[in-house]
Amino acid sequence: MEIEISAEYQAAEVVDLYDSVGWFQYTRDAGKLLRSLKNSHCVLTARNESGRLDGLTRALSDGETVCYVQDLLVRPSTQRSGIGRALVEELKRRYAGCRFFVLSTDAAGTEDAEKSHPFYRELGLIPHSEQRLEAFALPLKRQEHL
Structure with missing residues (x-):
């Protein structure tokens, strides 16, 4: 598994990941979903050895005082394998200087x-x-809901 900051992803793989966790409200408009990722302060992805997108998190932040974890998704078939933990720990590291680190x-x-x-x-x-x-x-x- 490789965790990295990502600005490059294919619409189909993002929609597939969001659909895999049942977040159909996001995937009804793939363009809007991709724009939301593009406009996020930070998007981290987790890919398996073959390059499949298995996890994603994104942060909305000013980079100084607040980090809001907007999405945290891990493909159900790979949950409980450390992907979600690695994604959140990397966000915590990147936003350690922020006073607020919030996830709803x-x-x-x-x-x-x-x-x-x-x-x-x-x-x-x-x-x-x-x-x-x-x-x-x-x-x-x-x-x-669908």
């Missing part, structure tokens, strides 16, 4: 949270509430 995810009690919350804690991330912080956001624009 599903709330406790959801199926995805049962897997992801322990993983995020292992990486040293803790919920806002445990830091006496709150997060506010506009309501999500929900679209019907």
Whole structure:
């Protein structure tokens, strides 16, 4: 597995990775997805020995005070192999000088949270509430799922 900063990826491989984890809202408009990657502060990719895209994370940041981890995806067939950990650890290294390192995810009690919350804690991330912080956001624009 090779982790690298990437500005080059094919639309088909990105859509395939996002689809593999069920993020169909992103793949309905491949052009928009690719523009979102291009406009991110940092995109890291993980590829297997044959070059297949198995993981991706992207950060939105000012590079000084805040790093927001927007996406963290690992192909289901390669999960629990260290790819997600390597991607997040590299972001943490790159943004070590930032005061805030933030990742939003599903709330406790959801199926995805049962897997992801322990993983995020292992990486040293803790919920806002445990830091006496709150997060506010506009309501999500929900679209019907495929």
